[in-house]
Amino acid sequence: MSAVNKSALFQKLPSTDEVLRRPEMQALTQREGHAAVAESIRAVLARLRQEIAWGEFDEKALTLAVGGLSAAVERELRQSLSYSLLPLINATGVILHTNLGRAPLAAAALERVQATAGAYSNLEFDLATGERGKRDVHVDRLFRKLLADESVDGHSVDGVSTIVVNNNAAAVLLALNSLAEGGEVIVSRGELVEIGGSFRIPDVMSKSNATLREVGTTNRTRIDDYERAINERTRLLLRVHRSNFEISGFTAQPGLEELVALALRRNLPLMEDLGSGALFDLRSVGINGEPGVLDSLRLGVDIVTYSGDKLLGGPQAGLISGRADLVARMRSNSLFRALRVDKLTYAALEATLLAYVKRDHDAVPVLRMMRVSKDEIGRRAEEIVSAIGPDQGKHLKLELVDGESVIGGGAAPSAVLPTRLIALTHGELSADELCARLRANVPGIIARVEEGRVLLDLRTVFPEQDANLTAALASLG
């Protein structure tokens, strides 16, 4: 198409103001505001200009496009004003799925956010004295209750303080910088982990201005290796939970007791990055060998760091619990101010912790999901399958099979729970196409694929979502 022709086409385009004056735009402007509508018109016109420049229009096609301008503007407006962050149905069976937002919040946590965040609050205000207060008091009192628990074997954990920062990565950074800036931190080579989303212990170490002193080998580290590495620059012994992998075979790692004893003998603090950090006993759901926060503190670890939105089941946060004098050093570090969390986090965290204090574990969604039995999941799955029933479309085939749910989010990689799965196959759609159809549901449904089958695990689906899931399956035909 010639350039002359193109400039004639450009001239046929109306101006933004001309489009704005169209009667159907008036209604839109009243509903969504002048600025948003004008911006959508400009975006649609810019697209048309681009398409003219690319030679995609002749005169007839352009006349059609200009006639359809109002509809295009409405579509553009709907898209630009729609939400990008959307709720989903997690049918993967991975309870703490980082890509799906980790822990869903407890109803009480949402209520507290609603009650306190849309109003002024005593976030940093002492109601008794009328003076300035500290934001940590709101949750520190609850952590004290939860962590200064009945001591079991003579080791009491009194005087434990807790502070809250933005996430566990921030917690590790703050702790290392406060306790070891300018000095050395001893870590086993087998624990120099990278957690998804580029959290690497060596990187965090250098950002904190501490020097990493690696000891042992990837598969074997002994207590002597730590002992030999201690010198006058050593500030801290660090243990890191291997959240997302296991080392098996010819391995050795000193027990936490041995590290505690060494730290005491050499008068050095011992810190443990727990990652997930459970505040309840995972053995009660059949998961062994996953240390809880209380286990580590009872054994004598001085500082533990853990996430708020992993096994704890609360909002994104990094928790630092341990010896009051060490925590006080972190609180007075100016980095703490840069990493602090806001009122939404405190509100949600306080409500989540209160559920623990009341031993109301089922109020915390991730704990409830861990505790629900395979039988109950199987019953719900059967109901869904039989609701779709013999009229299962021509092509869709549903089966119930045994499988495993995963804790995820940096709990022991081998921590799995037995479950029942709905397995889907379809005469005309591949597993990937089935998944795409499920993702297009409102709300989107996220499943996993194994051996050409789509698997749905109801452990991570809220029972009130079963009806929507059933309808989505029925529509697959």
Ligand SMILES: *Cc1c(COP(=O)(O)O)cnc(C)c1O
């Ligand atoms: C998850 C994890 C982190 C990072 O925690 P965030 O809350 O995601 O910042 C750090 N260390 C370990 C061992 C973890 O498992």
